[in-house]
Amino acid sequence: MGAQFSKDESRVLTYSQDETIRIWTLNGLEGPIILSGHSGRINGAQFSKDENQVLSFSEDGTARIWPLADPGNPIILSGHRGGIHGAQFSKNGNRVLTCGNDGTARVWPLADPDNPIVLSGHSGRINGAQFSEDENRVLTYGSDGTARVWPLADLDNPIVLQGHEAGLFNGGVIGAKILSDGGRVLTYGSDGTARIWPLTDPDNPIVLQGHTRGIFMLGRGIVGGGVQGAQFSRDEQQLLTYSLDGTAQIWILD
Known part of the structure; x- marks a missing residue:
């Protein structure tokens, strides 16, 4: 489940375990727009850049683009064999990137x-994907460690980073x-x-090692370690990492 404001904060988008997305008008004069059609848990939803559409993605293996002026006729992106765990619009709104359990x-x-570009090569779930800044490349990363x-x-x-x-x-x-x-x-x-x-030299990464390794526990996921997030300083000369081992670390980069 999740929620977000529209840019002008006059509306709120929510999605929940009832497999619907709702757009709430905060002036209270209208009931919510209900976007209904997914047949599995909704893993995420977001407004388009112009906020005239909503993109949602689900465990049912589909992503949907809902035009808010005609919510009964979404564009259905169907082809993944398993849940979709990430999706985003391109900058111009003409393309959508998705990734999922099917690798x-x-x-x-x-x-x-009906004719997507399929990026196939991971041997396990893809945990996330994103366009490069110029949108000529796509970065994917997954449970196969690459x-x-x-x-x-x-x-x-x-380019495989292994x-x-x-x-x-x-x-x-x-x-x-991508930096x-x-x-x-x-x-x-x-x-x-x-x-x-x-x-240009992907066989020789800088390895920042200091956090403890995570342990997988059935029903709980990764516990006790693993790097859960990272953020660069503005000049990209320092990197902040944090972990389920209870520590955050700041790395000074040469």
């Missing part, structure tokens, strides 16, 4: 949603981002490390 990420052109940078013009030759330990379910690589220079990638994972990968 694939997909880039859907909304003008032709991250991959896919040039959308040359899908047969992704070094983290694989994990179960949402373990492995927990988070990743502002476009030439490096940050990853962090359940093995207790964070890594900075130069894309």
